Amino acid sequence: MNAPIQHERSDTYVRDIMREVDDGVGAGWVPARIFGNERVYKEELRRIFARCWLYLGHVSEIPNPGDFMLRKMGEDDYIVTRDKDGKIHAMLNACRHRGVHVCRVDRGNAEQFRCLYHGWTFANNGDLVGGPLWKNAYGDMSKSENGLLHVAQLDTHQGLIFATLDAKAPSLKEYLGGMAWYLDLIFGLNEHGVEFMGPPQRCVIPGDWKSAADNSCGDDYHLPTLHKSIAEVNAFPVSFVENMKGYHIQAAPGHSLSFSSAMTEDDPGPRFFGSPQNLVDSFNTSQISADQLHAARMSRVIVGNVFPNFTFIIVPTTDDPNQPPVAGISLKVWQPKGPDRMEIWNQFPVYKNMTQEQKERQYAVTLASFSVGGLFEMDDSEPWSMIHQTGGSVSAEVLDLKLNYRMGLPDTGIAQRLTDFPGPGVVYAPRYEEGVQRNLYKFYADMMSAPLDQWPETSFPSDEL
Amino acid sequence: MQAQVRIAAGEAQQTTARRVRSSAPLFCEVQDWLFDEADLLDSMRDREWCDTMLSKDIVYRMPVREVVGRGISAGFIEGVYHLNETHGTINMKVARNETGFAWAEDPATRTRHFVSNLRVFEHEDGTLEAKSALLLVQTRRSDTHANIIASERHDRLRREGETLRLFKRDVYVDLTALEVHNLAVFF
Known part of the structure; x- marks a missing residue:
């Protein structure tokens, strides 16, 4: 793997790059040196991953008191637990005595976590219980001040667990803003909700995490080229041109998504992403509005990214031309692992009221499409493995390489702003448009530039809506 | 969550299979088959591999x-996969x-399948079981860094006509998080 070249940096180095992003992104220009850049990356860990709400998992993964799972916030390990009262906690995996990991397995059920170094022992709600020969060693030293460190805020939305290390961060509801409407449209299609087909599939691939997040905001234009092989082997039931119909949505600052959608009843399907008919029959408005249900019904594909690194994708696909396409659902976290690497955490939700056979079929199809061994995703990692090399190059700096994100600007292409779409956010159609990515980088620059005790706007000014 | 941690690779299985010693011609036949397979996979002859070495009902x-x-266990999870393939899906790839x-594979990566630690068993129904260690070394473009994936393969082979064909393969990798560009090659 090519290590990014280290340059001497002034204190204002990253700030200057972010000003350049902020100044240029509205007109569709993003400096390449935000990718594969060690200095930028270190600031991202502090200014984005230690402040934004990050996805940790789903409540169904820790259903019982004592259940726990190790998850990541940025590069750091957090123990996500359900305590004896059923409350969910997320705590830094570090003993308060010497900083040793108190949990060294990926998941399980435990009332306590005991540090292997000196034996300090913590309850699954983080409270320090004690240690060997405690009275001799510590007398009456406060235990309550020496518990595991909790995240600053933890909340759930549709069973999805999010946390932030920033006590001053806006609430999860406020942070998600308009994106909640679209998450509900996926996870609230019926009253049963979803469960996951196992713990995450984890793979470390070369690439800057932003390249994957960028793609997941709605880079539909890459399909006919990068994924041309998919059409050749009949894995995807929608023609690439037809697939450009639909909507690009900036749901809230930083959060973007894209629907491939039938625009009228006469347009071809599949409807509801290709979900099986008996599942479709259970979809209703008990959790969501008629507008949300209608948007889901017309949709063939949905892909989106909750800033910074949580992606959802639903695509009708098949792993075998003799089998009909079905909706494959994948949730991904693009975990940062350096300016040149990311760790993909891939999970597979299924609706609880599907038959076991349908759950396994959907899982198999999704795995065969949207995992590193999948027909779609195996090609995605190829461009992502090169962008950070370009961004981290001396040439990108000396020649001032700016990447082109201009598609869909008023003078560029056919996409038009829609004002009658029922969902929240800034909406464009058709999908020849990169405002979804400009929205990612605008908020990215805002977070990277904001003082650590201040938050940028997490909703669009009303005059833009 | 349905998934539960179960005992899998490297642990004793209850089987009535008979050990085939390395001095036996049958052992040599299985070893030759594995080496021939490695050669096909390492020389970009995956079509020939798929058509001549795999059974139509393969579970991979x-x-x-x-x-x-x-x-507790070796950590493998029942029903949770990096790869879960059939003949149809392998054929599609x-x-x-x-x-x-x-x-992902154009330009093709260079792979080397190192197969060792082979043990062969013969089941009562005449099918064969081959357990081997696989070291897959993969390089790409001009990178000098190789991805190395170590695993234990549990293969099931049976005679179809004159030749042995693979009808089941479980690849038990050492890593919990795979370091790869993708999983576009076969193990």
């Missing part, structure tokens, strides 16, 4: 592994490589 899987406490647009 790479389970996901977790870190678990010693004594092979066909994909023939389209001219399979960028």
Whole structure:
């Protein structure tokens, strides 16, 4: 793997790059040196991953008191637990005595976590219980001040667990803003909700995490080229041109998504992403509005990214031309692992009221499409493995390489702003448009530039809506 | 969650299979088969591999592994996979490589399948079981860094006509998080 070249940096180095992003992104220009850049990356860990709400998992993964799972916030390990009262906690995996990991397995059920170094022992709600020969060693030293460190805020939305290390961060509801409407449209299609087909599939691939997040905001234009092989082997039931119909949505600052959608009843399907008919029959408005249900019904594909690194994708696909396409659902976290690497955490939700056979079929199809061994995703990692090399190059700096994100600007292409779409956010159609990515980088620059005790706007000014 | 941690690779299985010693001609036949297979896979002849070495009802899987406490299990999870393939899906990947647009493997990566630690068993129904260690070394473009994936393969072979064909393969990887560009090659 090519290590990014280290340059001497002034204190204002990253700030200057972010000003350049902020100044240029509205007109569709993003400096390449935000990718594969060690200095930028270190600031991202502090200014984005230690402040934004990050996805940790789903409540169904820790259903019982004592259940726990190790998850990541940025590069750091957090123990996500359900305590004896059923409350969910997320705590830094570090003993308060010497900083040793108190949990060294990926998941399980435990009332306590005991540090292997000196034996300090913590309850699954983080409270320090004690240690060997405690009275001799510590007398009456406060235990309550020496518990595991909790995240600053933890909340759930549709069973999805999010946390932030920033006590001053806006609430999860406020942070998600308009994106909640679209998450509900996926996870609230019926009253049963979803469960996951196992713990995450984890793979470390070369690439800057932003390249994957960028793609997941709605880079539909890459399909006919990068994924041309998919059409050749009949894995995807929608023609690439037809697939450009639909909507690009900036749901809230930083959060973007894209629907491939039938625009009228006469347009071809599949409807509801290709979900099986008996599942479709259970979809209703008990959790969501008629507008949300209608948007889901017309949709063939949905892909989106909750800033910074949580992606959802639903695509009708098949792993075998003799089998009909079905909706494959994948949730991904693009975990940062350096300016040149990311760790993909891939999970597979299924609706609880599907038959076991349908759950396994959907899982198999999704795995065969949207995992590193999948027909779609195996090609995605190829461009992502090169962008950070370009961004981290001396040439990108000396020649001032700016990447082109201009598609869909008023003078560029056919996409038009829609004002009658029922969902929240800034909406464009058709999908020849990169405002979804400009929205990612605008908020990215805002977070990277904001003082650590201040938050940028997490909703669009009303005059833009 | 349905998935539960179960005991898998490297642990004693209850079987009535008979050990085939390395001095036996049958052992040599299985070893030759594995080496021939490695040669096909390492020389980009995946179509020939798919058509001549795989059974139509093949189940080809790479389970996901977790870190678990010693004594609980090896960490493989029943029903949770990196790869879960059939003949149809393998054929689709092979066909994909023939389209001219399979960028993950074009330019093709260079692979070397090192197969060792072979043990062969014969089941009562005449099918064969081969357990081997696989070291897959993969390089790409001009990179000097190789991806190295160590695993234990549990293969099931049976005679179809004159030749042995693979009808089941479980690839038990050492890593819990795979360091790869993708999983576009076969193990």
